[in-house]
Amino acid sequence: MNPLDHAHNARVDGDRYHQRSMSETIFSSIKRTLGAAVRARSWWLEFREMLLKVTVYNLRRSVRFP
Numbered sequence: 001m002n003p004l005d006h007a008h009n010a011r012v013d014g015d016r017y018h019q020r021s022m023s024e025t026i027f028s029s030i031k032r033t034l035g036a037a038v039r040a041r042s043w044w045l046e047f048r049e050m051l052l053k054v055t056v057y058n059l060r061r062s063v064r065f066p
Helices: 003-011 014-034 043-064
Strands: none
Touching: 014 043
């Protein structure tokens, strides 16, 4: 490992990095189960479609893990 790698590792905030890894896991799960494509054409309909996907994901988790 070179000194730049050590400096980079010292700057990584463990709590924030863990939050990012959790959100990446959720995004991956949503893409895998509900599809990655957004079919809407306008930005508002895209937003609504993504919000619906996240809502469905949360509902499925709440039913599966009471």
